[in-house]
Amino acid sequence: MMHAIKTRLKILLIVFFTLIIAGTIGFMAIEGRSFIDAAYFVIVTVATVGYGDIHPVTPAGKLFTMVLVVTGVGIFLGVIANVTEIMLARREVESRMEKLNMVIGVFFSEVGMKLLSTFTGYDPNFEKIREELIVKATWTDENFLTVSKDLKNYDYGVDIHLVDLEGMRTFLLDKRGFLLGLLENPVLLEHQSFTDLLRAVFHVLEELSSRDNLTDLPESDKAHLTGDIKRAYNFLINEWLDYMKYLKNNYPYLFSLAMRTNPFDRSASIIVK
Numbered sequence: 001m002m003h004a005i006k007t008r009l010k011i012l013l014i015v016f017f018t019l020i021i022a023g024t025i026g027f028m029a030i031e032g033r034s035f036i037d038a039a040y041f042v043i044v045t046v047a048t049v050g051y052g053d054i055h056p057v058t059p060a061g062k063l064f065t066m067v068l069v070v071t072g073v074g075i076f077l078g079v080i081a082n083v084t085e086i087m088l089a090r091r092e093v094e095s096r097m098e099k100l101n102m103v104i105g106v107f108f109s110e111v112g113m114k115l116l117s118t119f120t121g122y123d124p125n126f127e128k129i130r131e132e133l134i135v136k137a138t139w140t141d142e143n144f145l146t147v148s149k150d151l152k153n154y155d156y157g158v159d160i161h162l163v164d165l166e167g168m169r170t171f172l173l174d175k176r177g178f179l180l181g182l183l184e185n186p187v188l189l190e191h192q193s194f195t196d197l198l199r200a201v202f203h204v205l206e207e208l209s210s211r212d213n214l215t216d217l218p219e220s221d222k223a224h225l226t227g228d229i230k231r232a233y234n235f236l237i238n239e240w241l242d243y244m245k246y247l248k249n250n251y252p253y254l255f256s257l258a259m260r261t262n263p264f265d266r267s268a269s270i271i272v273k
Helices: 002-031 035-046 059-121 127-133 141-152 165-174 176-183 186-190 192-209 219-250 252-260
Strands: none
Touching: 002 035, 002 059, 035 059, 059 165, 059 176, 059 186, 059 192, 059 219, 127 141, 141 219, 165 176, 165 192, 176 192, 186 192, 192 219, 219 252
16 A cells, blocks of 8 residues: 555656646746746745746736646645655554564563573574574664574574473463464564464464374474474574564663563573673
């Protein structure tokens, strides 16, 4: 919707400025006015101000002015209407994104932080990136971008033989109603990556809950579950980093708490020192 409005506004602006230029040239040629007077007359005419200090005196000039009024005023009002619509639409998008980030915060409080601690505990190579995920108060957007790029090249590993599948199933089943409620939230349509994360986590839940016995799985099935967990792990850690950036830029007090409970920082403490 926003894209369509912006496209329409661009077209109207092109037509509007073309009309201003054409009107200025036409008024100079017909009425013999200077460039400044002609431009001034055209702008106050299409803006419906019409001070009356400059006005056409020739029949051709009056006819030209009537055409300018009929076409210019409508285009000018169209520009104003579209600018207003964009401002209102942007405000609406910001409001929805604010609500979405509240939902993301609740997700990490209820499910995400526990899963982060669990998944990283099964990753034999996690120490390679642990230090990069210790977010500091001094971080800038550039720091977040650098870590995000590094994470794209990281091979998220999961040693399935270390995974407590039964414990993970019990935890996710306990949170099933909560996860379903999040998936039904229409505001998620505004955030594709978080939607992908929820679907990946919910898929792990479905895979685990569909098996009667998780203790004697064949290696082929364990390999399948490894892929499912790695997918959720990947989405989760990247979404957490984006959420930390959002808190850093918008809610310093929540960011302070997030740093003091960072699951990757072994020295993190809820106690403010």
